[in-house]
Amino acid sequence: MLKVVILGTGNVAKHLFDAFSASTAVETVQVLGRNPDAVKYFEEEALVFGMHEVIEDPDVYIIAVNDDSISTVSESLIGRKGLIAHTSGSVSLEVLAQHGNHGIFYPLQTFSKERPIDFKSVPLCIEANTEKNKSVLRALAASVSDRVYDIDSRQRRSLHLAAVFANNFTNHLYHLAHELCEEHQVPFDILKPLITETAKKIELESPYEMQTGPARRGDKATMDKQLGLLNSPWQKELYSLLSKSIKRTYQKHL
Amino acid sequence: MLKVVILGTGNVAKHLFDAFSASTAVETVQVLGRNPDAVKYFEEEALVFGMHEVIEDPDVYIIAVNDDSISTVSESLIGRKGLIAHTSGSVSLEVLAQHGNHGIFYPLQTFSKERPIDFKSVPLCIEANTEKNKSVLRALAASVSDRVYDIDSRQRRSLHLAAVFANNFTNHLYHLAHELCEEHQVPFDILKPLITETAKKIELESPYEMQTGPARRGDKATMDKQLGLLNSPWQKELYSLLSKSIKRTYQKHL
Numbered sequence: 001m002l003k004v005v006i007l008g009t010g011n012v013a014k015h016l017f018d019a020f021s022a023s024t025a026v027e028t029v030q031v032l033g034r035n036p037d038a039v040k041y042f043e044e045e046a047l048v049f050g051m052h053e054v055i056e057d058p059d060v061y062i063i064a065v066n067d068d069s070i071s072t073v074s075e076s077l078i079g080r081k082g083l084i085a086h087t088s089g090s091v092s093l094e095v096l097a098q099h100g101n102h103g104i105f106y107p108l109q110t111f112s113k114e115r116p117i118d119f120k121s122v123p124l125c126i127e128a129n130t131e132k133n134k135s136v137l138r139a140l141a142a143s144v145s146d147r148v149y150d151i152d153s154r155q156r157r158s159l160h161l162a163a164v165f166a167n168n169f170t171n172h173l174y175h176l177a178h179e180l181c182e183e184h185q186v187p188f189d190i191l192k193p194l195i196t197e198t199a200k201k202i203e204l205e206s207p208y209e210m211q212t213g214p215a216r217r218g219d220k221a222t223m224d225k226q227l228g229l230l231n232s233p234w235q236k237e238l239y240s241l242l243s244k245s246i247k248r249t250y251q252k253h254l
Numbered sequence: 255m256l257k258v259v260i261l262g263t264g265n266v267a268k269h270l271f272d273a274f275s276a277s278t279a280v281e282t283v284q285v286l287g288r289n290p291d292a293v294k295y296f297e298e299e300a301l302v303f304g305m306h307e308v309i310e311d312p313d314v315y316i317i318a319v320n321d322d323s324i325s326t327v328s329e330s331l332i333g334r335k336g337l338i339a340h341t342s343g344s345v346s347l348e349v350l351a352q353h354g355n356h357g358i359f360y361p362l363q364t365f366s367k368e369r370p371i372d373f374k375s376v377p378l379c380i381e382a383n384t385e386k387n388k389s390v391l392r393a394l395a396a397s398v399s400d401r402v403y404d405i406d407s408r409q410r411r412s413l414h415l416a417a418v419f420a421n422n423f424t425n426h427l428y429h430l431a432h433e434l435c436e437e438h439q440v441p442f443d444i445l446k447p448l449i450t451e452t453a454k455k456i457e458l459e460s461p462y463e464m465q466t467g468p469a470r471r472g473d474k475a476t477m478d479k480q481l482g483l484l485n486s487p488w489q490k491e492l493y494s495l496l497s498k499s500i501k502r503t504y505q506k507h508l
Contacts, residue, residue: 151440172496195456198453
């Protein structure tokens with residue numbers, strides 16, 4: 001049984017805690033946070049204390065806090081023997097280098113407090129300073145997820161960047177579509193099945209193959225008409241640049 | 255029982271045909287297409303002929319062909335008594351004005367030959383030249399879908415534009431993420447659960463509320479680092495413009 005201490009009480013901490021709780025191979029012996037309201041969630045199953053009072057020496061410490069706070073929390077663990085890992089996509093492994101045993105335990109998923117998630121399908125990206133530590137993190141990961149990947153810091157940075165396109169920017173396009181619906185008095189709900197299906201289709205075929213629409217067809221008449229329907233200059237700018245990018249993608253491959 | 259003739263054999267025609275076939279309120283008496291291979295799919299249940307040989311007078315003709323071909327197919331139906339509707343998001347109602355009974359039957363969804371779809375959840379946008387024709391289309395729509403909307407041509411144009419953002423542009427961002435993964439030797443599969451979850455989250459909360467990432471946080475250090483990781487000028491340009499658009503969205507609402 002792997003003993004784990006979680007440092008942090010946000011969305012990632014909560015979903016990790018739930019996943020560990022559901023596994024027979026892991027025991028979360030403690031969750032630490034400074035926010036008294038946030039720690040309540042964990043109280044029934046784990047001991048909770050202020051951020052600097054780790055009472056037990058676990059196998060693994062999981063630092064699941066904001067990127068900016070990782071080094072501060074890491075400082076508070078100096079002298080601990082357990083393996084210390086953070087969960088960030090963009091912070092380097094070296095930030096934990098002062099610890100003899102350190103690594104990365106990065107779940108590549110978007111978590112929200114309200115939505116339950118099937119943790120078995122969450123990709124976990126693992127890295128560590130030694131092979132031995134890597135196998136500890138791999139075992140921990142495999143106990144809660146079916147998708148465990150060995151990913152070094154360089155690859156993790158690239159994944160995190162690709163995730164900005166696939167999640168942050170995509171969500172912003174949903175927002176722009178929402179805004180257009182409100183502007184033109186049509187319910188955004190009509191678009192929701194399209195949004196879900198667009199995402200599901202990538203399971204079947206590459207997005208390159210799945211591309212449709214006026215820019216893909218080189219249908220200038222429709223593009224000009226649609227540009228005319230857009231009211232704000234930055235909507236027009238985004239429409240033009242994204243259409244241009246689609247056009248060049250397919251010209252390039254001709 | 256509503257009798258329907260479908261003109262066209264592409265993805266939309268196929269999914270409509272399947273939905274009508276599953277309904278006890280509709281009978282597809284004929285499917286017309288010029289491509290002998292494409293019509294094979296329909297042969298078991300419907301009579302199939304060349305494009306200009308409609309043999310029966312149905313209640314509704316559904317023109318499910320490319321936007322550019324709608325007026326040609328419409329010409330071939332001059333003199334017919336039935337209600338003639340097309341399925342396009344961007345072609346006006348007026349293109350069918352030479353027919354006494356005409357309308358729109360626009361399914362707002364992305365269809366692929368390979369992926370089955372739950373047609374009950376496909377939004378159907380209805381418009382017609384008279385109230386009587388509108389109720390015929392509404393009845394036809396309600397027999398296959400739980401989401402039927404009265405949408406006039408102006409609203410339909412706006413929806414189609416919003417769909418370009420929510421589907422075409424979004425899919426292109428998936429492609430860019432895919433390209434980044436290949437460039438940096440990481441499997442695109444790792445991103446798929448993130449993509450699906452990002453889409454599902456809009457059921458719970460508006461995309462405005464769901465926005466995360468460096469641009470949302472105004473985290474200039476991370477944005478600069480990520481710009482540095484991008485190799486091509488147009489990746490950089492898209493990254494900058496989308497980040498700027500996110501920033502201005504949240505500044506505007508402060």
